[in-house]
Amino acid sequence: MKDEQQHLAQSDEFVPESTAYDWAALRSKLAAATGRKYWRSLEELADSEGFRAFLEAEFPRQASVLDALGRRQFLQLMGASLGLAGLSACTKQPVEKIYPYVKPPEEVVPGQPLYFATALPLSGFGRGVLVESHMGRPTKVEGNPDHPASLGATDIYAQADILTLYDPDRSQAVRFAGVIRPWSAFVNVAQAELERLKGQQGAGLRILTETVTSPSLAAQIRSLLAELPQARWHAFEPVNRDHVLAGARAAFGEAVEPVCHVEAANVLLCIEADLFGPHPGGVRYAREFARRRRVEEQNGAAMNRLYVVESVPSITGSVADHRLPLRPSECEAFVRALASVLGLPVQMSASMQPHRAWIEALAKDLARNRGRSLIVAGEALGPAVHGLVFAINEALGNLGKTIELVEPIAQSPQPQMESLQALVADMDAGKVDLLLILGGNPVYTAPADLRFAERLQKVRLRVHLSLYEDETSQLCHWHLPEAHSLESWGDVRAYDGTVTIAQPLIAPLYEGKTAFEVLAAFSSKPSRTAYDVVRDYWKSVWGEADFERRWRRALHDGVVEGTQAPAKAVSLRGDFFQSLRPLVASPAGLELVLRPDPTVYDGRYANNGWLQELPKPLTKLTWDNAAHVAPATAARLGLQNGDVVEVVAQDRRVEAPVWIQPGQALDTVVLHWGYGRSHAGRVGSGIGVNAFALSASPAFWGMAGAEVRKTSRRYRLVSTQDHFSLEGRDIVRRGTLEQYRHDPSLAPHGHGAQKHEELPSMYPGFAYNGHAWAMSIDLSACIGCGACTIACVAENNIAVVGKDQVGRGREMHWIRVDRYYEGDLDHPEFIHQPIPCQQCENAPCELVCPVNATVHSAEGLNDMVYNRCVGTKYCSNNCPYKVRRFNFYLYQDWYTESLKLMRNPDVTVRSRGVMEKCTYCVQRINAARIDAKREGRPIRDGEILTACQQVCPTEAIVFGDLNDPNSRVAKLRKLPRTYQLLEELNTRPRTTYLAAVRNPNPELTSGKEHA
CATH class of the missing domain: 2.20.25 (N-terminal domain of TfIIb)
Structure with a gap:
């Protein structure tokens, strides 16, 4: 085996020494805690000097002494600030010309989207x-x-x-051998190759795609293969459904795909499956799950229960009622043990005896809910696990109720890993003369043992279609710029088979092409466009008679009626259990676990600054990946956060910094894909380490027998989990369903703490006689996915600041999602809490602003007047919720033309020296107000959706008018679970929270959880 190694990029910046954790002391501290003990990080739990120093630097406890500035100078500067604040709005603006349409489109109204x-x-x-x-x-x-x-x-x-x-780093031109060429030059080459291929029936032609669900693209490829019968179609991308389909074939004798009905399940079990994350049905599944967490309905009788078995803490695992950390290699033994307890002819492994009580309680819960339970396994687990999961679901009567089986949605001709292996073998044998790579980046993502880059260069003519000139493009003769999905026609199937005809919103910015046009170049009609191909395909399906009506209806609705995949009746093979191979004992030592990154996925979003800067849901890391280990594993290996280690697997090795992750399975080291890119773009290149360099085709998702060797170096990792700390204040509320039934408030006084009385104010009150805008956030529903943060960035033109500034606590996100741990280091529970501006009625920030840049509206909004702001930052220092963001530098890119097109024209783009924060999407409030006034009616409840509310998969955020007693937000505010953050400060925030409620199994919890 070739010894391959990747070194972590050296950093010239100072890397602070990490805290040397006293693990025994931390465990004792947690064990001795009375009541609920929440903590955000190991640094906070240890109350380290570094943590205290960061808090002091972020928010000093007392104002700096004015040593070099006398009282007279101070007042002079303050007077100048007041004067300049009034003059700043009078700056002469550059001349901009507006040209009228010669013939204006009827539907386009300036200012109306x-x-x-x-x-x-x-x-x-x-x-x-x-x-x-x-x-x-x-x-x-x-x-x-x-x-x-x-x-x-x-x-x-x-x-x-x-x-x-709008990324300016996207590919902008057709290139041959690095030289810009016109599209027509490629078409001429393609036509010449087509004539040659016809003479040999397509021998030597290979087409490599990503997962294809597009009916029209699949039909176009098959049409080309029919004309050139010796050509071959291959498909590969890192995250695929190979193991799911192979498990179905083992269980039922044919490949079928599961479609879940989460809302119908009383009990759910996810095994190494992030069902609410980047799953094909993840958004819908998250919403269905959250709908069953509304405890006010039937006093919680309809509340579901979620069990999760996983090696790496995930979004789904973080909201589980019970979570069992296991290594991936132990999951098959776990599933066999569960099947055995449920009475299926499978033996329980001795390795599961320590978890027997957990498994038996789970089995009882599943058995009590036959036909109303659901078990899901993740793509990373092998076919045997998926086959057993299908068998257990059938035994529990779940098929046709909480889970339906349909024909595979993807059109791939064979399992993707087998397909890629066959292609590589043909390239190595010299059987591939022309390779069309339509999307993807296989030079980067292919398993390292296949040596794809080396064997690719044996192909005579290599063509690559992609959004960026990436690692694969560098090794291809022709590079073709790909049109973005928002620039192109197409069609695509959803997780349940439903087809959407994709339509472009804008002409291609960089003359991009689609796979349709590339394939058309190798046909007798090289000028056919994507529009032609898609339209002709659906005309062949629907016929001429009613085509135009159905076409327009499909474009308008965004779904093609009647295309949902029908359920398929299957039965378990009679010899399935006999066909199971003997269980191989889980090997000792470290196990390498490889997974897609929670933000940049498999690397396709590596150049996306929004996602690079989005804190990862559980670690809160930004701008990097790391080697994650459990606290006990770190203690055994003598590792601290930031230590650089060498991870070795089958003679392949990478260097990566360590991150200690509570709740991770013991003896695992986890690396995420998507980093270590060499040709991602200006944002994504040279960041992190390439975890694909450790992958192998037989064990793509990880392998046993890994080694971790500590080096003498350290690396600076940036995590936001300690930023904007509220320093131990009680702001998280959580309880069990039994506790809720005993005391529905779940507020501090419900846990033995004293309820604070409202303090009188020195300022006169204000009567909000019109609208009184407010927000309610349900912590039972929040899964911490971060969609609200990215939606807010997109809606409000929020800038990316980069790793260095994030490390200084200067990220600009208007809504953050805090993640808290509760419990011990090895089996903590997680809770997520979104924190936007609280829109206080008694806002401390307003009182200290010397220039009235932050003021209160008649409807209760805490408004920012940007052109008054002189950047004193007094408001930020006086905000108890730490939600204000200051532009220390000019973070916005005002010069790149494509980025100018991206921005929301209804929201001001802020400059250096200006404070900003959440506005409750005031531009959307005003738009609804204008519409209501024009139509002569009041604003309807639910008509205004803030960006964070609209994007939320679980409907955790509700916005509305408190003065409307029938509004959802007014009703939610009256629920016993509702509470305000730091209520004792009498800030009277308009944003309130609903305490989180979990539904643990009484057989698996101690008495205090149900008191």
């Missing part, structure tokens, strides 16, 4: 969206309420696609 239904793919599966367009410029993505995969919400990737669309 238009919305178009389309779809955005991720790993081939479509998510239905509505895209907001201002004067022909797409600026914001929202979920399509009529689409089954989105139900009106989206995820972080759909939101960030706007930035990818």
Whole structure:
């Protein structure tokens, strides 16, 4: 085996010494805690000197002494500030010309956005969206309420696609051997190759795609293969459904795909499956799950229960009622043990005896809910695990109720890893003469043992279509710029088979092409466009008679009626259990676990600054990946956060910094894909380490027998989990369903603490006789996915500041999601809490601003007047919630033309020296006010959706008018679970929270959890 090594990039910056944790003391501290003990990081738990120093630097306890500035000078400067604040709005603006349309489009009204239904793919599966367009410029993505995969919400990737669309680093020209060429030159070459291929029936032609669910693209490829029968189609991308389909074949004798009905399940079990994360149905599944967490309905009788078994803490695991950390290699033994307890002919392994009580309690819960339970396994687990999960679901009567089986959604001709292996073997044998790579980046993402880059260069003619000139493009003769999904026609299937016809919102910015046009270049009609191909395909499906009506209806609705995949009746093979191979004991030593990154995924979003700067849901790391280890593993190996280690697996090695992650399975080291890119773009190149360098085709998702060797170096990792600390104040509320039934408030006084009385104010009150805007956030529903943060960035033109500034606590996000731990280091529970501006009625920030830059509106909003702000930062220092953001530098890019097109024209772009914060999306409030006034009616409840509310997959955020007693927010505010952050300060925030409620199994919890 070739010894391959990747070194972590050296850093010239100072790397502070890490805290040397006293693990025994930390465990004793947690064990001795009375009541609920919440903590955000190991640094906070240890109360280290570094943690205290960071807090002091971020928010000093006392004002600096004015040593070099006398009282007279201070007053002079203050007077100048007041004067300049009034003059700043009088700056002469540059002359800008407006040219009228010769023939204006009827539907385009200046200042009024238009919305178009389309779809955005991720790993081939479509998510239905509505895209907001201002004067022909797409600026914001929202979920399509009529689409089954989105139900009106989206995820972080759909939101960030706007930035990818306008990314100036995207490929902008056709290139041959690095030289810019016209598209016609490529078409001429393609036509010449077609004539040659016809003479040999396509021998030597290979087409490599990512996961294809597009009916029209699959039909076009098959048409080409019919004309050239010896050509071959291969498909590969890192996150695929190979193991799921292989498990179905083992269990039922044919490949079928599960479609879950989460809302119908009383008990859910996810095994190494992040069902609410970047899963094909993740947005819908998260919403269905959250709908069953509303404890006010039937006094919690309808509340579901979630069990999660996983090696790496995930979004889904963080909201579980019970979570069991296991190594991936132990998951098959776990599933066999569960099957055995449920009475299936499978033996329990001795390795599961320590978890027997957990498994038996789970089995009883599943058995009590036959036909109303659901078990899901993740893509990383092997076919045997998936086959057993299918068998258990059938035994529990779940098939056809909480889970349906449908024909595979993807059109791939064979399992993707097998397909890639076959292609590499043909390239190595010299059988591939022409390779068309339509999307993807296999030089970067292919398993390291296949040596794809080396064997690719044996192909005579290599063509690559991609958004960026990436690692694969560097090794291809022809590079073709790919049109973004928002620039192109197409069609795509959702997780349940529903088809959306994708329509472009804007003409290609950089003359991009689609796979349709590349394939058309190798046909008798090389001038066919993507529009022609897609339209002709659906005309062949629907016929001529009613085509135009159905076409327009599909474009308008964003779904093609009647395309949902029908359920398929299957039965378990009679010899399934006999066909199971003997269980191989889980090997001792460290286990390497490879997973897609929670933000940049498999590397396709590496150049997206919004996602690079988004804190990862559990670690809160930004701008890097790391080697994650459990606290006990770190203690055994003598590791601290930031230590650089060498991770070795099968003679391949990478160097990575360590991050200690509570709740991770023991003896695992986790690395995330997506980093270590060499040709990602100006933002993503040279960041982090390439975890694909450790992958192998037989064990793509990880392997046993890994080694971790500590080096003498350290690396600076930037995590936001200690930023904006509220220093131990009690701001998180959580309880169990039994506790809720005993005391529905779940507030501090319900846990033995004293309830604070409202303090009198020295200032006169204000009567909000008109609207009184308010927000309610349900902590039971929040899964910490971060979609609200990215939606806010897109809506409000929030800047990216970079790793160095984030490390100084200067990230600009208007809404952050704090993650708290509760419990011990090895088995903590997680809770997420979104924190926007609280819009206080008695706002401390307003009292200290010397220039009235922060003021109160008649409707209760804490407004910012940007052109008054002189940057004293007094407001930020006086904000108890730490939600104000200051532009220390000119973070915004005011010069790149494409980024100018991206920005929301209804929101000011802030400059250096200006404070900013959440506005409750005041631009949306004003737009609704104008519409209501024009139509002569009041604003309807639910008409105004803030960006964070609209994107939220779980409907955790509700916004509305408190003065409307029938509004949802007014009703939620009256619930016993409602509480205000730092209520004792008498700031009277308009944003309130609903305490989180979990539903643990009484057999698995101590008595105090149900007191």
